[in-house]
Amino acid sequence: MTDIFHKLLDIRHSDEESRQRGRNIIIIALGLLVINLIVSSTIIVGxxxxxxxxxxxxxxxxxxxxxxxxxxxxxxDFGG
Known part of the structure; x- marks a missing residue:
């Protein structure tokens, strides 16, 4: 399971500050995807x-x- 997170948080960029920004963007996007999954299951049921x-x-x-x-x-820059 941790390999999946390491692959998701591995940003292909030469600048360390950009890699950190990318990690933050991915964490926010994954959190929104989880919230979306909860909302969609609630919509399907309700x-x-x-x-x-x-x-x-x-x-x-x-x-x-x-x-x-x-x-x-x-x-x-395109992602966030």
Whole structure:
């Protein structure tokens, strides 16, 4: 399990300050993804007929995952 976190927090950038910013961005994005997972499961259980809420939740999850991916690749200015 710790290998996954080490891979996620390994930022490909030459500057140490940028790597630290990237780690912070990834931690925030992963926290928002966890919150999104909780909200989407609540929407599925509580409001099964509300498709628009579910779609917006999944779109934001895709956005957060994209931010984390860009930051891991070293594009810190684009990611955050």
């Amino acid at each position: 409001f099964p007929e509300s498709v628009s809420l579910l779609v917006s939740t999944f779109l934001s999850a895709i956005l957060y995952a994209g931010i984390a991916f860009l930051t891991c690749q070293g594009f810190i």
